[in-house]
Amino acid sequence: MxxxxxxxxxxxxxxxxxxxxxxxxxxxxxxxxxxxxxxxxxxxxxxxxxxxxxxxxxxxxxxxxxxxxxxxxxxxxxxxxxxxxxxxxxxxxxxxxxxxxxVSAVHKIHLVRSVISPDEIIKLIQGKFGRKITALEKNTAQSFYHYDDPANASVKYLLNIILNPIEVESFIDSFFCDYFDEEDMVKKxxxxxxxxxxxxxxxxxxxxxxxxxxxxxxxxxxxxxxxxxxxxxxxxxxxxxxxxxxxxxxxxxxxxxxxxxxxxxxxxxxxxxxxxxxxxxxxxxxxxxxxxxxxxxxxxxxxxx
Ligand SMILES: [Zn+2]
The missing domain is CATH 3.20.20.370 (Glycoside hydrolase/deacetylase)
Structure with missing residues (x-):
């Protein structure tokens, strides 16, 4: 085996x-x-x-x-x-x-989440996608990501599971370069x-x-x-x-x-x-x-x- x-x-x-x-x-x-x-x-x-x-x-x-x-x-x-x-x-x-x-989108999300608070990201998601996270989604998010605090669990659940991955990538791309130099990050x-x-x-x-x-x-x-x-x-x-x-x-x-x-x-x-x-x-x-x-x-x- x-x-x-x-x-x-x-x-x-x-x-x-x-x-x-x-x-x-x-x-x-x-x-x-x-x-x-x-x-x-x-x-x-x-x-x-x-x-x-x-x-x-x-x-x-x-x-x-x-x-x-x-x-x-x-x-x-x-x-x-x-x-x-x-x-x-x-x-x-x-x-x-x-x-x-x-930089792969999955790593862009990690990097962005290291410099922007989860509450701020939830606000940005709301602005871009015009939707709030529901109480039910919050609960599901917490059971899905039970090692994370509620705000981080919600962000991860929205970005990784709920929202369309192609739209998520363009959303993250829209401000990734405000914080990071992509070529520099590829090398690092x-x-x-x-x-x-x-x-x-x-x-x-x-x-x-x-x-x-x-x-x-x-x-x-x-x-x-x-x-x-x-x-x-x-x-x-x-x-x-x-x-x-x-x-x-x-x-x-x-x-x-x-x-x-x-x-x-x-x-x-x-x-x-x-x-x-x-x-x-x-x-x-x-x-x-x-x-x-x-x-x-x-x-x-x-x-x-
Ligand atoms: Zn992987």
């Missing part, structure tokens, strides 16, 4: 004017890797790519570490720890950050080409699609181009085959069986969702389950029942 543990932000401080992101520190990462090592056997990428059916049918608890979003901090803070423990990992890259030198946030090439030589690079969209909300043609553009760019840059893809958002309304089929048709062999669960012989290789790091041993939400 195979359990997959996924990470996003790895940095030493998460202090901001307004707390907008959660992640793990380098020390927490190191501690969790040690903790996971007590329960699981870290899998080699060769076994994963060449022998996955045996991995899935094995009684051994295998563990794979993955990172979404191609963040530079993953290279700077997590990679040295992985190397120290001799543990391989997949790093999933969005190519919009490199081809178009754009994301791995550069040399870093991606270094990881690709180890077989560590996968696609996170081109522009980090909730794929299932888009047309089949758009889904195909999201899968195709990123694969082609990374293969050309790295001169290595790219056989794995992690779907942005990766669960609920963002993913479905059809997307797994399309990824397979585009030449991907492994696809990663964020639907929780362990992978066994019944798993669809293009729709593998993954846990958020917080929900596994050593993570902050983990409780042994």
């Amino acid at each position: 195979l359990t997959i543990c996924n990470y996003h932000y790895i940095r030493n401080s998460f202090e901001n004017q307004y707390p907008s992101i959660f992640g793990v520190t380098q020390e927490q990462f190191d501690n969790q890797i040690r903790e996971l090592g007590k329960t699981y056997s870290f899998i080699t990428l060769e076994a994963l790519q060449n022998d996955i059916q045996n991995v899935l049918s094995s009684d051994i608890n295998f563990m794979l570490i993955t990172f979404d979003d191609g963040l530079k901090e993953q290279y700077e803070y997590a990679l040295p720890i992985l190397n120290m423990h001799k543990i391989p990992a997949y790093f999933f890259i969005n190519t919009i950050n490199h081809i178009e030198r754009k 946030l994301y791995m550069n080409q040399d870093e991606i090439i270094n990881l690709a030589k180890l077989g560590y690079i996968g696609s996170h699609t081109h522009s980090h969209l909730p794929l299932a909300l888009y047309s089949e043609n758009r889904i195909i181009s999201e899968l195709k553009i990123s694969k082609k760019y990374l293969e050309t840059l790295c001169n290595e085959p790219i056989i794995s893809v992690a779907y942005p958002y990766g669960k609920d309304a963002a993913i479905n069986d059809k997307i797994g089929d399309l990824a397979h048709e585009e030449g991907y062999q492994l696809g990663f969702t964020t639907i929780t669960g362990t992978n066994t012989t019944n798993s669809n290789l293009l729709l593998l389950n993954r846990y958020d790091c917080n929900d596994l041993p050593g993570g902050k939400n983990y409780s042994q029942l």
Whole structure:
């Protein structure tokens, strides 16, 4: 069987004017890797790519570490720890950050939320979309984002779930540049080409699609181009085959069986969702389950029942 543990932000401080992101520190990462090592056997990428059916049918608890979003901090803070423990990992890259030198909308939202208060953002949403958040939505928002305070939960619920993602992107774009220099943020946030090439030589690079969209909300043609553009760019840059893809958002309304089929048709062999669960012989290789790091041993939400 195979359990997959996924990470996003790895940095030493998460202090901001307004707390907008959660992640793990380098020390927490190191501690969790040690903790996971007590329960699981870290899998080699060769076994994963060449022998996955045996991995899935094995009684051994295998563990794979993955990172979404191609963040530079993953290279700077997590990679040295992985190397120290001799543990391989997949790093999933969005190519919009490199081809178009754009910050992904998901990160623009995080950055904007770090400098504007949640109450102010709710007012801006009201001005742009002409709608208030209802009492029912507030309640749903709080149960959806139960680790956030009510105002932050409402903002995240509106921007990530309720409002049209294309409109949200143009809304955030309309004031992102008042606070941040986009090219500067691309350089700060994301791995550069040399870093991606270094990881690709180890077989560590996968696609996170081109522009980090909730794929299932888009047309089949758009889904195909999201899968195709990123694969082609990374293969050309790295001169290595790219056989794995992690779907942005990766669960609920963002993913479905059809997307797994399309990824397979585009030449991907492994696809990663964020639907929780362990992978066994019944798993669809293009729709593998993954846990958020917080929900596994050593993570902050983990409780042994
Ligand atoms: Zn992502």
